[in-house]
Amino acid sequence: MxxxxxxxxxxxxxxxxxxxxxxxxxxxxxxxxxxxxxxxxxxxxxxxxxxxxxxxxxxxxxxxxxxxxxxxxxxxxxxxxxxxxxxxxxxxxxxxxxxxxxxxxxxxxxxxxxxxxxxxxxxxxxxxxxxxxxxxxxxxxxxxxxxxxxxxxxxxxxxxxxxxxxxxxxxxxxxxxxxxxxxxxxxxxxxxxxxxxxxxxxxxxxxxxxxxxxxxxxxxxxxxxxxxxxxxxxxxxxxxxxxxxxxxxxxxxxxxxxxxxxxDDLTPFQLRKVRLLNGAHTLMTPLGLLHGLEHVRELMEQPAWSEFVRRTVEEEIIPSLPYPEPDMRAYAEAVYERYLNPFIRHRLYDIAMNSLSKVRARLLPSMAHYAERGVQVPDGLVKGFAGLLRYYRAEERDGKFVGRTLAGSEYELRDDAGLLAVLAAAWSERQPVEKTLSTLLADTALWGRDLSGWPGFTERVLHYWNELERLNA
Ligand SMILES: NC(=O)c1ccc[n+]([C@@H]2O[C@H](COP(=O)([O-])OP(=O)(O)OC[C@H]3O[C@@H](n4cnc5c(N)ncnc54)[C@H](O)[C@@H]3O)[C@@H](O)[C@H]2O)c1
Ligand SMILES: O=P(O)(O)OC[C@@H](O)[C@@H](O)[C@H](O)[C@H](O)CO
The missing domain is CATH 3.40.50.720 (NAD(P)-binding Rossmann-like Domain)
Structure with a gap:
């Protein structure tokens, strides 16, 4: 120098x-x-x-x-x-x-x-x-x-x-x-x-x-x-x-x-990458961490998780994009190969940082594509979103916000402190889970829009929430 x-x-x-x-x-x-x-x-x-x-x-x-x-x-x-x-x-x-x-x-x-x-x-x-x-x-x-x-x-x-x-x-x-x-x-x-x-x-x-x-x-x-x-x-x-x-x-x-x-126009590059590559990261990360997984390859090497990610990408995210399906599928295949790179460990916990803003930009647009047409958001996206909500079941402790995996291990939530405070306050209310979920889905500060009116969405988020909690029992 x-x-x-x-x-x-x-x-x-x-x-x-x-x-x-x-x-x-x-x-x-x-x-x-x-x-x-x-x-x-x-x-x-x-x-x-x-x-x-x-x-x-x-x-x-x-x-x-x-x-x-x-x-x-x-x-x-x-x-x-x-x-x-x-x-x-x-x-x-x-x-x-x-x-x-x-x-x-x-x-x-x-x-x-x-x-x-x-x-x-x-x-x-x-x-x-x-x-x-x-x-x-x-x-x-x-x-x-x-x-x-x-x-x-x-x-x-x-x-x-x-x-x-x-x-x-x-x-x-x-x-x-x-x-x-x-x-x-x-x-x-x-x-x-x-x-x-x-x-x-x-x-x-x-x-x-x-x-x-x-x-x-x-x-x-x-x-x-x-x-x-x-x-x-x-x-x-x-x-x-x-x-x-x-x-x-x-x-x-x-x-x-x-x-x-x-x-001349960045849009196709942007949409393809953010909605597929980053969107799939945001989809898999909370679920993976809740189940005790540590990095992307580890998750993608497990047939059930790999199947979940691939199916959600191919049957739910790709059809929401305005580009030829074969091109998008080819891109997705290349992305899976990158996820499976045997020589790097891409930590899910690193990807999880600031997931509240990431979900708004990377996953919600794919979901909104269906909801705004009066159609139910497909299952994989709902399950991923329920996982995100469960991951963000925040508790405030010693000036930090923490969550717990399904097996009960504690982790620190790293995100906007104001939004984490909103989540922690909602979860501290003594009320049925469905009430807390409805309140959170309607919170435009969290998602940039009100999700509670999407057809059947609240009930199906609750369904996947309960499915996760059953694993916890
Ligand atoms: N790591 C990747 O694979 C990758 C790939 C494509 C894009 N990105 C972009 O990079 C970002 C993450 O960067 P990284 O991987 O270098 O992580 P990093 O933690 O090493 O670096 C983050 C950088 O952002 C700065 N920063 C963080 N919060 C800030 C804030 N509130 N105000 C001002 N500066 C702030 C930090 O000082 C640092 O310079 C992502 O948000 C994404 O936009 C990363
Ligand atoms: O870097 P972030 O934290 O914004 O997002 C996590 C990953 O999705 C991201 O790093 C991708 O690996 C990257 O965008 C690939 O180009």
């Missing part, structure tokens, strides 16, 4: 970017196609530990890519060299803002989860760091606007990787809301609109992060060095970016042989 000026700013220190975008930049650099480098910072104070660790390793980390590629087993290890600056923006706020003064800065990449790419009102404080991710972007852009007098050629290109629909548009809207809140000049807002680009994109790669300790220790012994930032992922990768292919000039990703698509 040389601390030199970087032409990419990365907001997000998480596993995903290290196993995806940073690896791509490294791949371009390695082939001599790209001369730039990345300045990386964390989007929230909690990321400080990883940033400090990465800085202590000179911005270098090991990526292990493992899985099947064209039916062949691959295991590739590479030390990724993409970062020229690694720092904590809360400790060095001036340094963060000063990145805006670098005329060479061109791109901003981010991944802050669905929770991070959201507008939360916040005052403009002159000297102190802005907390939210989009608020930081608004501050950075305002500084750049002032430094370069609103020059049209000094706008930036944003490539947010958060897995939300039209992530670029969302980021732009948040930035403009902060500009309005903070009463920044209208000319600035116009410059943001006219000379900065917020690209919508869809990312796809299973990045499982740091492996189990046993595996990590075995590798460290074999390699002769330790790496606390070690990241593991599958070989498959896809990045669909809604923009003209001429942007290869800036980011020669396809030229580097990467599976990147510059597309």
């Amino acid at each position: 040389n601390g030199s000026a970087a032409n990419i700013l990365q907001i997000g220190e998480g596993n995903f970017l290290r196993g995806f975008a940073d690896w791509m930049i490294h791949t371009c650099r390695k082939q001599g196609l790209f001369a730039g480098s990345i300045a990386v910072t964390q989007p929230r104070p909690a990321g400080q530990k990883k940033i400090a660790q990465l800085a202590a390793q000179d911005g270098l980390y090991t990526l292990v890519v493992r899985g099947l590629e064209n039916g062949e087993r691959v295991e590739r290890r590479e030390v990724i060299k993409a970062f020229s600056q690694v720092f904590d923006p809360y400790a060095e706020w001036g340094r963060f803002l000063a990145l805006a003064d670098n005329p060479e800065l061109e791109l901003v990449i981010s991944n802050t989860t669905e929770a991070g790419l959201a507008y939360r009102p916040e005052p403009l404080a002159d000297e102190t760091p802005t907390l939210s991710f989009p608020g930081k972007v608004a501050r950075l852009l305002y500084r750049r606007y002032e430094t370069f007098g609103g020059a049209p050629d000094k706008g930036l290109i944003f490539l947010p990787c958060e897995l939300i629909d039209r992530n670029g548009d969302t980021l732009r809207e948040c930035v403009l809301r902060y500009a309005a809140d903070w009463q920044l000049p209208e000319a600035f807002a116009n410059w943001v609109r006219a000379h900065n680009r917020f690209l919508n994109s869809l990312v796809d790669r299973i990045v499982t992060g740091y492996p189990d300790d046993e595996q990590a220790e075995a590798w460290f012994a074999e390699w002769g060095y330790r790496d606390e930032m070690l990241t593991a992922c599958e070989p498959y990768h896809l990045w669909a970016i809604e923009a003209e292919p001429e942007l290869e000039r800036l980011l020669p990703l396809r030229a580097a042989g990467l599976n990147v698509h510059w597309v």
Whole structure:
């Protein structure tokens, strides 16, 4: 790491970017196609530990890519060299803002989860760091606007990787809301609109992060060095970016042989991936955890669970999508193969994090497809949803929210604290389960809509709830 000026700013220190975008930049650099480098910072104070660790390793980390590629087993290890600056923006706020003064800065990449790419009102404080991710972007852009007098050629290109629909548009809207809140000049807002680009994109790669300790220790012994930032992922990768292919000039990703698509319309990529791959994860995760399973492959290797997932995907989710069924089935087959990757352990507990927002985006649209046509939601989806409700049977304890598996083991629920409080309050009422379920299904804060009026839905959720509880008895 040389601390030199970087032409990419990365907001997000998480596993995903290290196993995806940073690896791509490294791949371009390695082939001599790209001369730039990345300045990386964390989007929230909690990321400080990883940033400090990465800085202590000179911005270098090991990526292990493992899985099947064209039916062949691959295991590739590479030390990724993409970062020229690694720092904590809360400790060095001036340094963060000063990145805006670098005329060479061109791109901003981010991944802050669905929770991070959201507008939360916040005052403009002159000297102190802005907390939210989009608020930081608004501050950075305002500084750049002032430094370069609103020059049209000094706008930036944003490539947010958060897995939300039209992530670029969302980021732009948040930035403009902060500009309005903070009463920044209208000319600035116009410059943001006219000379900065917020690209919508869809990312796809299973990045499982740091492996189990046993595996990590075995590798460290074999390699002769330790790496606390070690990241593991599958070989498959896809990045669909809604923009003209001429942007290869800036980011020669396809030229580097990467599976990147510059597309006019992202919708088919988005719907297919979020509803099938992520939707099936959200479907299987609570049920799997309630039954004491730990990771995706373990679940998919059990015939009854595999059958349940496949049937729900093929007979319920795919028919709800507006695309040719054979194409969707082929995609689903490839997804099962990725789930069954023998070389990675994708922890269900990791996938379960923030499942309340995930279910809204990934599973409810498939269910609504039926309900809104006056048809009953099919069984697999109802069973998965009942599993989610059972998983979220929350109890508040010592400032935490906990649930219990069917065998009675306790786990911590990791989700929006306000929503967990709503669930815990509902379950603390002394009343029949059906009453609590009806109340919860009608709660629009939880699901973004009222589910209690869907034909036969409440009764069938109760049916599957009771089926789960019978296993508990
Ligand atoms: N891991 C994968 O396989 C994968 C694949 C595709 C997409 N994604 C995307 O990545 C996200 C998960 O990231 P990860 O796997 O790198 O996990 P991670 O926990 O390693 O990283 C999460 C990142 O988000 C930040 N973050 C978390 N909550 C935040 C908040 N409230 N405000 C601001 N920043 C916040 C963290 O600081 C960190 O930078 C998912 O939500 C999804 O959007 C992950
Ligand atoms: O990363 P999350 O937590 O938003 O979702 C969990 C998984 O569904 C997700 O990581 C997929 O594996 C990934 O989106 C594949 O590209």
